[in-house]
Each structure stands twice: as structure tokens, then as C-alpha cells.
Amino acid sequence: MAFVSNDEINEIRAQADIVSIIGSYIPLTQRGKNYVCVCPFHDDHSPSMSVSSEKQIYKCFSCGATGNVFTFVSEYENVPFIEAVSIVANKIGRKLSLDTYKSNVNQVFKEEYEIMLLAQKFYQNNLRTSFAKEANKYLKDRNMTEDIIKEFGIGLSLDSNDSLIKLLNSKNYDNKKLENIGLINNVNGKFYDMFSRRITFPLWDKDGNIVGFSARVYRGEKDVSKYMNSKESKIFKKGETLYNYHNAVNHAKREKSIIVVEGFMDAIRISSIGIKNVVALQGTAMTDNQITMLKKLRVKVILCLDNDNAGLIATLNNGEELVKNNIETFVIRLSGEKDPDEYILANGAEAFQKNVQNPISFFEFKINNLKSNKDLNNVEDLATYVNDVLKNLSTTTDEILREVTLNKLSNDYNLSIDVLKKKLLSFAPVEVKSIKQPAKKERVKKEAYTIASEKILYFMMNGNEYINEYRNKLGFFSDSIHREIANEIVYYYETNKKITVADFITYITNKNNIKEKVMEIVNNAINDIVTIEAMDEYIDVVLKITTKNEIKRLKDLMKKELDMDKKMKLAEQIAELKKEDV
Ligand SMILES: [Zn+2]
Secondary structure (H helix, E strand, C coil): CCCCCHHHHHHHHHHCCHHHHHHCCCCCEEECCEEEECCCCCCCCCCCEEEECCCCEEEECCCCCEECHHHHHHHHCCCCHHHHHHHHHHHCCCCCCHHHHHHHHCHHHHHHHHHHHHHHHHHHHHCCCHHHHHHHHHHHHCCCCHHHHHHCCCEEECCCCCHHHHHHHHCCCCHHHHHHCCCEEEECCEEEECCCCEEEEEEECCCCCEEEEEEEECCCCCCCCCEEECCCCCCCCHHHCCECHHHHHHHHHHHCEEEEECCHHHHHHHHHCCCCCEEECCCCCCCHHHHHHHHHHCCEEEECCCCCHHHHHHHHHHHHHHHHCCCCEEECCCCCCCCHHHHHHHHCHHHHHHHHHCCEEHHHHHHHHHCCCCCCCCHHHHHHHHHHHHHHHCCCCCHHHHHHHHHHHHHHHCCCHHHHHHHHHHHCCCCCCCCCCCCCCCCCCCCHHHHHHHHHHHHHCCCHHHHHHHHHHCCCCCCHHHHHHHHHHHHHHHHHCCCCHHHHHHHHCCCHHHHHHHHHHHHHHCCCCCCHHHHHHHHHHHHHHHHHHHHHHHHHHHHHCCCHHHHHHHHHHHHHHHHHCC
């Protein structure tokens, strides 16, 4: 089969001028060597995006968006990277067969995905057999219509515990492989289906590949757990998936919001009433990976977790994390029923829609929550409450929110606004940023060592001479992520015999562990003048700090060392290092 090679993708990138491709989406203005435009990836009012014709990359000074021509098209059109390659190819008049490329990128797990799809089709077909009477009655009782069953690929694992394995063996799939992806179970050397006597719900990764199943009992069995999930495997990492994400992405972008629920049944139910921008955590706590997935959507997040205490605590914790990540966060708390699924079944679609139209901001939710367990007619409780509100308020930079909240406190409890303001200042000696300025991306203060290391990595992406300089003069980073990126750069160069920043970006787009960091490094360095002299200066900084740290480490060792001989040896080592460090 003819695959589209990396070389060909790089060729397409080299032929497609980023200035004219981005210019075909949004107007660009030339400013010096670069072009600027209003950033399409955040709520931009003045041109924050810079496009470098020389480097063939773009960066936003405000929200941090960075990348090459493919990542721009992928983000702007909201399509997978591979499709962006094909779109760009089309724009410059080259033909690219998407299917062949798709099978190229996914070929590592191609067979696993194939098997999962086959299993899902098998389970789904079981619902149409005579064995499915009880299961179909259960689904009907739960208001799971034919449409829902189809849309979410719901199926049935049969009573016999070898029907799936028989099917898959007849297609000559290896049992070890089936066991590894959690479809079958090895009991004393004999293999059985992992799921039986359960309704099955496929779980997808972010690209829509089936990577596992969740299966629940339907006959009211009490002696087994209600739900059984696929174990983690090389294709299924629970913390890296959000149920229904692949379906919800486009709807979320259109609605400019995404609703986050706990269970997949909630997501299915909400989707069934026409609200398609919904994903499920499959639990209560949000992982860093899930937050990154949500952040990438650049839309507001609406938390709608279960109506119990665990759901309340999870709303507070997850909301805090989302806000920390600069994600605009809202909250819906349903009352009465235990979760969105039951709420909709009991109160109907319209009642739920009303909730969706009126979410409260996470801040307001947090403030309201401070009132719980307090009697605000009691002076002490009221004082505690007001203090807590001011403490929370001191962490926000939103001036209007401060003003509104202070006025409300003052009115509601008859307190002097000046006293409140004074008290607020005592919690927050920081300057209040003006709301009128666009929210600048939080610049985390980096140490000289990190800055220098990251500059060196950026230089390395600019050509072999910089990679050689690194190899000859440094050769190693103590920080694991820097080390990993350096290894990838070297590997990329070895394989392709040339390297540019823009092509390296293509290469790392599916390397989730380093992607964000590489983009951040490029974003910070895009306007740097790349010379060997400048690189040497950064290498110098890293070496000096490394030596300094080593001296400190040895000194600490020396302090603790009781053996005089060993102590002397350490002192010699330190003296040696100090000589170098001039
Ligand atoms: Zn931006």
C-alpha cells in the first residue's frame, strides 16, 4: 500500500507558504519581517498573533497558540492533524489520499482498533438475536431508544463465556493480543470472554477509535459488581479519555461550551435530548490529561456532576483546577434526582435545558457554597463567611467581579464598602490588573537554568550545526523533559538528515508527552536570532549552574561524611570543580 511518507509531508509543508495559507482564513498585515493578525484561538481584539514567513511558524503572544501550517489548519478547521495535511495539500494543488495516510499514522495499533470494532459490532448484533429479550426490555425500560443504541454502539455480551473468543479465533487473531486489550481472560491457561451477561458500551479514544468497553448487568444480579470496565492497555488509558469527546468536539466549538458529567449514562442521556456538547469523566476526579483535552477546545467548561456530596466536592476541586488552567468555568447543580440521567428521566428535557441555559460561574458557586452550614444571622458565622468570601475574592484578577461582589456583600449585610475594601487588600497585597487588558498568558517565572536549557533546545531545532554544538559541548540535560526533547531532536535529525522548526513541529504533533512543552519553547523563542555564538552563551549558563549545583551537592555530602579520608576526597573533587568554574 502506498503510504504518505514523512518526507512527503515535509515537502508539502515546504511548498505551502504559511503566510498565504493563514491569509486564506484571516486577513494578515505585514509588520517588518513578520505578519500579524487577530488570533482566532482566543477572544482577541488587537492583533496578538505573529506569523513568521522565515520560520514558517505562528505564535500568539496572548494565549500561547503556536505551531506550523498544519497545526493551524487542524486547530482552525477543527480537524485531526492528518486531515489538515490533506487540506493544505489540496490548497497547493497536490493530491493526497487521506485513507492511505490515516492507515499510515495509526498502523501501530491498527489491528487492535480493528478487533475492538469487530467486538463492538458482534455485541451490537447480539441485541438483534433471540437471546436478547431481557436485555432489550431493560434498555427499553431505561428509555434507551433504537437511535441511542445505534449512536452509542450499545450491545450485549451473551450468557455463554466463549462466544466472542470463538468469533475472533475464527478470524485468526492471536489470543495474547486479545488478552492484552482486555477482551478475553486467561484462567489457568484457558481463555474466556471478559464480558458476559452484560450490556456493553464501547469507550473511545479522542480520535474515535474504540479502545475498551464498560459493561453493566441487566438482570438485577446482586452478587457481581454492577459495572465492569476494560482494564488499561496500550490503547486504553482511562485518564487520557473523556467519554464522547470525539463526538462532542465540533458541537463544543459551535456552542462555545462543553458540559462535563460524571457517568457515561449521563452523557448518553443528555446527548439524546439534543445537547451534543457533552463528555463524561467516568469518575469524579479530573486528570491533568483530561484538563489538557478540555483546555485545547478553548471553550467554557460547564461542570454538571452528581447531586451528592461526592459530586459537590468534585465540583469544587475540579473547578479550582480548571480555573487555575485559565479555563472559564461554570457550574450546574441539579436538585432532586441523583444525576443528570435520572433528572432528565424524571423532569424531562426542557427542565434540563433550562439548567444548561443558566449555569452559574464557578466563583459564584464557590461563594454560595461558603454559606452552607452557616447561620448568617449569627454574627460570628457572618464574620467567618464575609472573611472567606474576601479571601476567595483576593485570588481573582477580575476587577468587575471584585466590584460587584463587594457591593453585594455591602448591600446584603449592611457593611461599609470601605471596610470591605480595606479587608480585601489585607488578603491581597498584589496589584489589581485592569480588566480592560486582554488576559495575558500567565508567564511563569523560570530560572536561568530552565530558560537557557529551553533556548538550547530551540536552537537545536534550527539545524545540524546546533545539534552538533549541543553534542560536543553539553550532551545532556538534567531535566527529564528537556532530555526527552533533545533525544527526539537528535533522533529526528538522524532519521531525516535535516531539521527545521516547522518540520519538527509536524513530527511531535502526536507525541503528547512533549508536545505542549515544545510548543511553549518555540513560542518563547520565535523571534530569537539563531547563531552559534548565542547558543554557546546559553550552554555556558547551563554548564555553570550544573557545576554550581554539583559543588553544592558535594559540599552537603562532605558535611555529613564522618570518614576523614572520604571527606578529603570530596574536598579535592570540589576544588577541582571550582577550578573549572571560572
Ligand atoms: Zn491567541
